Amino acid sequence: MSLSGKKVAVVGLGYVGLPLAALCAKKGYPVIGLDSKTTTVELLQKGQCHIRDEVVERLLAEAIASSNFTATTDASRIADCNIYLICVPTPVDANNEPDLAPLESACRFVAPHLLKGDLVVVESTVFPGTCEEVVAPLLEKLSSLHAGDDFYLAHCPERVNPGDPFWTSENIPRVVGATSDEGVDLAARFYASILGGDIFDVRDVKQSLYPKFRETEYGLHISQVPLGSVTRMHSIRDAEAVKAMENTVRDVNIAFVNELAKISDVLELDVVDIIDGMATKPFGKGPFYPGVGVGGHCIAVDPEWLKAASKKAGYMPEMIQLARMTNNGMPEYTVSILQDLLNERGYPIKGTRIAVLGVAYKRNVDDPRESPFFKLREILHKKSAALSVFDRWVTSENTAQSVDECIEGAKAIVIVTEHSDVVDRLSKIDLHDFDVEVIIDGRNCLDSEAIRRQNVLYRGIGR
Ligand SMILES: NC(=O)c1ccc[n+]([C@@H]2O[C@H](COP(=O)([O-])OP(=O)(O)OC[C@H]3O[C@@H](n4cnc5c(N)ncnc54)[C@H](O)[C@@H]3O)[C@@H](O)[C@H]2O)c1
Structure with missing residues (x-):
């Protein structure tokens, strides 16, 4: 199929779908963005962005x-439309089981319009097997067409890093797999047309781009592929597994540094200094950082x-389970440290004013999904x-209107999110x-030393 004159539908206009839809439009494709949330669409129809993110706002x-x-x-x-990009949420339910409802609903929107030669791409993160076992049967049943023969079904997981001005929907390297x-x-040609990069085969990536990979077994850093490149995987399941596993690798490693932080606490080490030291080793490492907990719609869910699966x-997979438990337990650990330090100054937690700074799951983003803030607040x-x-980015939980108002009269401060305004203010x-x-x-x-010099008790996570 030639891509010229093709029309794109993007289903789900959130952190993933909106910048993608905007990028496709910018690159010359006519784009219809479909979202089930009326308030989101009304804002977009007025040209306003419902996501506070400079990159997304610029693309829109x-x-x-x-x-x-x-x-x-x-x-x-x-x-x-001829190309359908599915970017709906893939959450877990109350039992931490995959909730397929948004994905199935998106398929029901797409299927009646499918024609021979159309391309459907699932961008949402899914477990290996989802496209073949859930998406394809549903699309086939409702369209009476067959995936691979009549229409094309691909998976190209988004890896965008919200709040990161460098790695954006415009340049992050992609992997793609399909049922044929x-x-x-x-799908690779389509993504190369919006990203402007080269297309590789996963075998070429290993053999040509990473000659040292075979010699030393240390050289495979996916970020070394050129900006905006697209790598073809052997199968759609491989592409699904890349995303689910790369985020799990991150989660497990964060859990592990949280463990190192606890070890550092009992051995009276500063884990931040240790991580900085370890980061000088030029291969086979992170760095990953410990903290009050892991949040967001990716690392805490995938x-x-x-x-x-x-x-x-x-x-x-016991280790994944343990990592999830470790990371989910960090708000409790953080409160236990708080309790120790308040004890030292003779204050009970009960009735003592505590300022919690940050609701978002990470720095300078407006996304509170799965944030450790909620667990921490519940415990307190x-x-x-x-x-x-107080959180300047996510205002829904605020009881104060500024950092100063939040900490006024508080005996203790707990930083949940290192938004730049919080770090700037507390440093001054x-x-x-x-x-x-x-x-x-x-x-x-x-700066722990600067705070301790003010005779304020300071503890980080592992420092
Ligand atoms: N947020 C991230 O950093 C990120 C990064 C990479 C991948 N992902 C993955 O991308 C997917 C989407 O995540 P997100 O963060 O963009 O979610 P989001 O909640 O920000 O956006 C999803 C949008 O889809 C809409 N929606 C839900 N069901 C719909 C339906 N049936 N039809 C039409 N619209 C529907 C929602 O109203 C929402 O606007 C998830 O699978 C996620 O794991 C997210």
């Missing part, structure tokens, strides 16, 4: 300027999808602490002016 402005982008809640508007050779070729196939509430909360003020006696730096983002 460029898409609007191109006149190629339309947002709608009306699924019939995607009828004459033609499908993977077509390992559960992978675990569920593995368990169903007969193998229970149960202990009857008097809480104040005299903590005595605010009566603060304890700081728990849940992101190890402050």
Whole structure:
């Protein structure tokens, strides 16, 4: 299929779908963005962005300027599209089991409009087997067409890093797999057309781009492929597994450094210094950092999808389970440190004013999904602490309107998110002016010595 004149539908206009839709429009494709949330679409129709992210805002402005982008809640508007990109959430339910409802619903929107030669790409993160076992049967049943023969079904997991001005939807290297050779070729050509990069085969990546990989077995760093490149995987399951496993590798490693942080606490080491030291080794390492907990819609969720698929196939991955438990337990650990330091100054947690800074799951983003903030707040509430909360990016939980108002009168500060405004402000003020006696730096983002010099008790996670 030639790509010229093809029309794109993007289903789900969130952190992944919106910048992707905007990028396709910017690159000249007519794009219909379909989202089930009316408020999101109404904002987009007015040219306003519902996501606070400079890169996404810029891309949206460029898409609007191109006149190629339309947002709608009306699924019939995607009828004459040829390329369907599915970017809906893939959460877990209350039992940490994959919740396939948004993905199945997106398939139901797409299937009635499918014609021979169309391309469907799942960008949402899914467990290996989802496209063949869930997506293909549903699309086939509702369209009476066959994946691989009549239409093409591919998976190209998004790896965008919200809040990161460098690795964006425009340049992050992609992997793609499909249910047929033609499908993977077509999907790779499509992504190369929006990313502007080269296309590789996974075998070429190992053999040509990484000659040292074979000699030393240390050289495979995926970020070394050129910006915006697309790598064809052997199968659609391989592409699914790349994403589910790379995020699980991250989760397990973060859990491990959280363990190292606890070891550092009992051995009276500063884990940040140790990680900086380890980072000087030029191969075979992270760095990964400990903290108050792992959040977001990816690292805190994708390992559960992978675990569920593995368990169903007969193998229970204990290490993934342990990593999830370790990372989910970090808010408790953080509160235990807080309790120790308040004790040292003679304050009970009950009734003591504690300022919690940060709700978002990571620095300078407006996304609170799976943030450790919620668990931490629940524990502190149960202990009857008097809480104040401030986050400039996620305002829904705020009890104060600024960092200063939040910490005014608080005996302790707990940093959940190292937003730059928080780090800047806490680095500048005299903590005595605010009566603060304890700081728990849940992101190890402050100058510990500078704080201790103010006679304030300081503890990070592992420092
Ligand atoms: N957020 C990230 O950093 C990130 C990075 C890489 C991959 N991913 C993956 O991408 C997928 C999407 O994540 P996200 O962060 O963009 O989610 P999101 O919640 O920000 O966006 C999803 C959008 O889809 C809409 N939606 C839900 N069901 C729909 C349906 N049936 N039809 C139309 N619209 C529907 C929602 O209203 C929402 O606007 C997930 O699988 C996630 O794991 C996310």
